[in-house]
Amino acid sequence: MTIEPSPKLDFSRFPRRVLLEGPTPIQHLPRLSAGLRGVNVFVKRDDLNGLGGGGNKLRKLEFLIGEALAGGADTIITVGARQSNHARLTAAAAARVGLKCELVLTRAVPRFDADYVDNGNILLDGLFDAHVHDLPGSANALQFAEDRAVELRTQGRNVYVCPLGGSSPVGCLGYADCAVEIIAQSKAMGVSFDRIVVPNGSGGMQGGLVAGLVSSGLEPSLVAGFAVYGPAGQARSITLDKANQTAQLIDPNLRVDSSAISIDESQLGQGYGIPTDAMRAAVRLLASTEGLLIDPVYGGKAFAGLLESVRSGNYRAGHNILFVMTGGLPGLFAYRSEF
Known part of the structure; x- marks a missing residue:
């Protein structure tokens, strides 16, 4: 299924604080593609934003x-694992707009080396002046965040609590808008994409893209996700729910069918944040052929899935595959010993 031109959706009725410098580019990867049986790989460079890395x-x-x-907040609290990219960027965005920021981070990944515990994203959280709550992996981070918000509100603070990965329906609007951006770029480039490949963690990016395609009258199963957080069945259910909630924010009459959600768990390995050989090979291949860096937790596993799909013959010569580069570069330093 290919992307066709679509009218731009209007997101102006939703409160928004611009944090990006504009549309992120789509780039063809000629050297990498040359070794992939005639399949053309493109990347959507969502890693190329100046704020917060x-x-x-x-x-x-x-x-x-x-x-x-818009709600008058003076403080934002969010949750994640210790090396959360979302937490790091929430802290950076809060610094940009003048909000106080608190991060509730769990030891969800069983790593205890100094690089993981103190380097990478966690180093940057401190530079952005975020207050970090360090919780064990078994803790209910969101409940802790809600309780902390109540405590701060009794002190007169106006607190906004942001969920895991920023993947509320409101947050997912960002990727519904990204779907529109990709459609416009596809038209301008004269290239139709046969697949958009993404990592699926909290489900918000894939859910948002699907909602944006549905809202544009296009085929949502164009998006293929690789699960990096949990099993495919769980990820599919969460992503479908987010896609429907987001689509209905845009238009209450829209519905997303379960057939629109494609998620593959083959690259999950032993679990979230735990490296695999395929991930290491994918990170090295993209770096050594194109000089591009992807993170070991999300992008690395999803790109490994894309490569395996090509090698398995799931894509034919001449197919155009778009991979969304999600950033997360600081994570490479937290996983230094794996490379």
């Missing part, structure tokens, strides 16, 4: 920060 979460944060500011 860049990354896809800024799209969600434009709407989340917008909603927080």
Whole structure:
């Protein structure tokens, strides 16, 4: 299924604080593609944003920060694992707009080396002046965040609580808007994409893209996700729910069918944040052929899935595949020992 031109959706009725410098580019990868049986691989460079080290979460944060500011918030709290890219970018966005920021981070990944515990994203969280709550992996981070918000509100603070990955329906609007951006770029480039490949963690990026395609009258199963957080069945259910909630924010009459959600768990390995050989090979291949860096937790596993799909013959010569580069570069330093 290929992308066709579509009228731009209007997101102006939703509060928004611009954090991106404009549309992120789509680039062809000629050297890498040359070794992939005639399949053309393109990348959507959502890693190329200046704020906070860049990354896809800024799209969600434009709407989340917008909603927080519209409600008069002076503080934002969010949750994640210790090396959360979303937490890092929430802290950076809060610094940009003048909000106090608290991060509730769990030891969800069983890594205890100094690089993971103190380097990468966690180093940057401190530079952005975020207050970090360090919780064990078994903790209910969102409940802790809600309780902390109550505590701060009794002190007169106006607190906005942001969910895991920023993947509320409001946050997912960022990727519904990204779907429209991709459609416009596809038309301008004269290239139709046969697949859009993404990592699926909290489900918000894939859910938002699907909602944007459905809202544009296009085929949503164009998006293929690789699960990096949990099993495919769980990821599919969460993503479908987010896609429907987001689509209905745009138009209450829209519905997303379960057949629109394609998720593959073959690259999950032993679980979230746990490296695989395929991920290491994918990170090295993209770096050594195109000079591009992807993170080991999300992009690395999803790109490994894309490569395996090509090698398995799922795509034919002449197919155009778009991979969304989500950023997360600081994670490479947290996983230094794996490379």
